[in-house]
Amino acid sequence: MxxxxxxxxxNVSKRYGALTVLDNxxxxxxxxxxxxxIGPSGSGKTxxxxxxxxxxxxxxxxxxxxxxxxxxMMQNGKLVPATTKHIRRIRAKIGMVFQSxxxxxxxxxxxxxxxxxxxxxxxxxxxxxxxAAELLDMVGLSAKKDHYPSQLSGGQQQRVAIARALAMRPxxxxxxxxxxxxxxxxxxxxxxxxxxxxxEHDLTMLMVTHQMGFAKEFSDRVCFFYQxxxxxxxxxxxxxxxxxxxxxxxxxxxxxxxx
Amino acid sequence: MWDWTFTFEILPVLARAAIMTVEATxxxxxxxxxxxxxxxxxxxxxxxxxxxxxxxxxxxxxTPLLIQIFFLYFVLPKAGIVLDAFTAGVAAIGIHxxxxxxxxxxxxxxxxxxxxxxASIALNLSPWNxxxxxxxxxxxxxxxxxxxxxxxxxxxxxPLLSAIAVLELxxxxxxxxxxxxxxxxxxxxxxxFFLVMSLVSAGIIRMLESWLQxx
Numbered sequence: 001m002x003x004x005x006x007x008x009x010x011n012v013s014k015r016y017g018a019l020t021v022l023d024n025x026x027x028x029x030x031x032x033x034x035x036x037x038i039g040p041s042g043s044g045k046t047x048x049x050x051x052x053x054x055x056x057x058x059x060x061x062x063x064x065x066x067x068x069x070x071x072x073m074m075q076n077g078k079l080v081p082a083t084t085k086h087i088r089r090i091r092a093k094i095g096m097v098f099q100s101x102x103x104x105x106x107x108x109x110x111x112x113x114x115x116x117x118x119x120x121x122x123x124x125x126x127x128x129x130x131x132a133a134e135l136l137d138m139v140g141l142s143a144k145k146d147h148y149p150s151q152l153s154g155g156q157q158q159r160v161a162i163a164r165a166l167a168m169r170p171x172x173x174x175x176x177x178x179x180x181x182x183x184x185x186x187x188x189x190x191x192x193x194x195x196x197x198x199x200e201h202d203l204t205m206l207m208v209t210h211q212m213g214f215a216k217e218f219s220d221r222v223c224f225f226y227q228x229x230x231x232x233x234x235x236x237x238x239x240x241x242x243x244x245x246x247x248x249x250x251x252x253x254x255x256x257x258x259x
Numbered sequence: 260m261w262d263w264t265f266t267f268e269i270l271p272v273l274a275r276a277a278i279m280t281v282e283a284t285x286x287x288x289x290x291x292x293x294x295x296x297x298x299x300x301x302x303x304x305x306x307x308x309x310x311x312x313x314x315x316x317x318x319x320x321x322t323p324l325l326i327q328i329f330f331l332y333f334v335l336p337k338a339g340i341v342l343d344a345f346t347a348g349v350a351a352i353g354i355h356x357x358x359x360x361x362x363x364x365x366x367x368x369x370x371x372x373x374x375x376x377x378a379s380i381a382l383n384l385s386p387w388n389x390x391x392x393x394x395x396x397x398x399x400x401x402x403x404x405x406x407x408x409x410x411x412x413x414x415x416x417x418p419l420l421s422a423i424a425v426l427e428l429x430x431x432x433x434x435x436x437x438x439x440x441x442x443x444x445x446x447x448x449x450x451x452f453f454l455v456m457s458l459v460s461a462g463i464i465r466m467l468e469s470w471l472q473x474x
Binding site for chain 2: 053054055088091092094095096098100101102103104105106115116119120164165168
């Protein structure tokens with residue numbers, strides 16, 4: 001199984017009525033690979049993450065995670081649509097951080113980080129708290145563990161959200177424009193944490209981002225999405241230094257001029 | 260016009276009836292609040308079965324409570340279900356207000372941002388844990404004032420139970436009136452009782468509200 005990529009999109013399509021958001025997507029993401037997805041809004045890049053997190057159903061194709069189909073399951077040698085139970089088992093390998101944080105407002109930072117480990121993984125409260133404390137320490141928020149989200153800055157909330165996702169010990173982490181809702185001076189602290197995770201954990205990371213500088217420095221590979229398709233992909237050096245596609249060039253020029 | 264001796268004479272009887280009224284209110288509201296939550300939750304969890312609930316809720320909300328009380332007390336026995344007046348009355352009031360409460364809960368559920376559901380999926384929480392630990396604690400506090408208003412409304416409708424001779428306040432006042440031909444004191448006292456209790460309840464609800472907001 002280990003020769004399979006960590007994530008494989010196989011002929012995946014997503015449509016909303018007559019609108020095709022993703023058109024026959026084929027994309028492999030290797031074990032431990034860090035991939036950035038860039039592109040104009042409406043290009044389907046966020047949908048890629050949302051489908052992988054099972055927040056959106058796919059219309060066509062198969063999604064593979066860690067060598068197993070997620071949207072489908074094998075039955076008598078044939079792929080049939082997956083049951084909820086199957087989806088939950090595979091989904092446990094994936095964690096996600098959202099643009100709007102989505103912390104649970106009625107729980108403290110600590111509470112946010114232990115809810116799922118206790119109820120889903122079945123950890124004892126003390127175990128879950130110990131692990132959550134380590135993670136909150138890693139994101140630099142030990143002192144804020146008893147604070148509610150409303151008492152934290154955007155950057156702090158997002159760091160708690162990262163700790164919360166890591167507490168479930170995922171193999172794959174998805175970052176959906178995680179700095180877009182932040183004030184500019186708070187972007188750095190969140191990117192700092194993501195860098196650290198990239199260094200210290202053996203995680204496969206997939207991120208949709210508008211931070212071109214970060215994508216360039218952090219990722220192994222950059223995919224440029226345009227109108228529901230991968231228009232161009234390659235190493236950061238290739239994409240940012242020598243883009244071959246006209247669309248990619250236009251997009252990067254526009255972004256770099258603005259930024 | 261106002262006879263104080265008579266007033267003090269009837270006070271103990273009315274006080275007993277007041278307890279009956281408070282009991283009917285409390286039991287009725289417990290039914291309304293729990294059944295309402297169950298109805299709203301069914302709608303949330305099972306959209307298909309939810310259609311049945313929607314029809315039921317509309318049916319209950321669109322017919323007068325008095326008719327529903329009569330239905331449970333006079334019509335159900337024809338189907339072999341015999342309820343005493345208090346049970347039938349409290350059940351009718353409870354079910355009637357459950358329909359209203361279910362709409363309140365529904366608004367509360369709809370108020371919880373989509374992102375909360377999505378974060379729950381991303382953390383792989385089970386549907387039950389998502390509901391119990393994430394959605395419900397966020398949906399309930401904002402609807403407490405609305406539920407409180409229905410508690411007071413329900414309380415003020417308990418005199419309808421006098422129509423099936425439950426010995427609550429109104430029925431007792433009517434009885435006193437028909438025995439003594441004096442209506443001024445009993446009916447006024449009943450009115451004052453409802454006024455005081457409504458004001459007190461409204462105060463308690465406001466306190467509960469601010470306590471919930473502080474959390």
